[in-house]
Amino acid sequence: NFLLLDEPTNHLDMQSVNILVQALQHYEGSYIIVSHDRYFVSQVANKIWWIEDQELKEYPGTYEEWADWAENRRIMQDAQAEKAQATVKLEKPKVAQKQRTLTKEHGRELKKLQKELEDLEQQVLELETEKESLEAEMAEPSVYSNPDLLLEKNERYAKLDESLIQKNEQWEEVALQIEELEG
Incomplete structure (x- = not known):
């Protein structure tokens, strides 16, 4: 039937x-x-199917549960997009003519901080890439239909998010230090 x-x-x-x-x-x-x-x-x-990115997706639950899940997912994606835009918008502090007048000690410190800034940018990019990959995994039916696996992925996601926040804060601190040395 x-x-x-x-x-x-x-x-x-x-x-x-x-x-x-x-x-x-x-x-x-x-x-x-x-x-x-x-x-x-x-x-x-008691099960929701929808089409996303030309693929049929499945959520094992009620419409309200799916709507809550979809809203949380959208919020996380929006937050990630905002962080990515903020990272792109923040320009590397430029080394201007003022650097010429810095003492050798300031010059060495500035180079060290600039290297640290580049390393932090690379780490942020890697974390964002890993986070995007994890989001794609979490959207797979084989993951969200397995509570244990979904819990594991959610925990990993939370750790990645926290790491991204820390790295962005470190980046801001280093950028401010560079501005102070240049100014």
């Missing part, structure tokens, strides 16, 4: 929608529903 329902609530009033919801909740067969009616989907769905 299998039903395929394409926008089944389009021409129904609320009473008819509720009757259909009750019928599907008591139906013992399988069904696939294509619908934009969030109320209806939230009442009858």
Whole structure:
């Protein structure tokens, strides 16, 4: 017993929608529903499928659980994009003519800090790449359908996020030190 329902609530009033919801909740067969009616989907769905990047994705849970998961995922992606933009927007402090007037000691310190700044930038890029890769893994059905694996990936994600925050803070501190030496 299998039903395929394409926008089944389009021409129904609320009473008819509720009757259909009750019928599907008591139906013992399988069904696939294509619908934009969030109320209806939230009442009858226990697995959500959607298309993203030309791939069919699956979330094993209710519509509300999926919506929460999708919102959290979007927030994390937005935060990551903002951090990446902030990193790009922050320019390396430029060595101007003032460097010529610095003492040799300041010159050595400046070179050391500039090297440290470049190393931190490389570390941030590597962490961001690893984080993007982990996000892609976490979006795979084989990961989010396995609670233990998902927990492991979430813990790794949190550690990466914390490392990124630390590296960006270190970068800002070093950049300020360079500005002070140049100014």
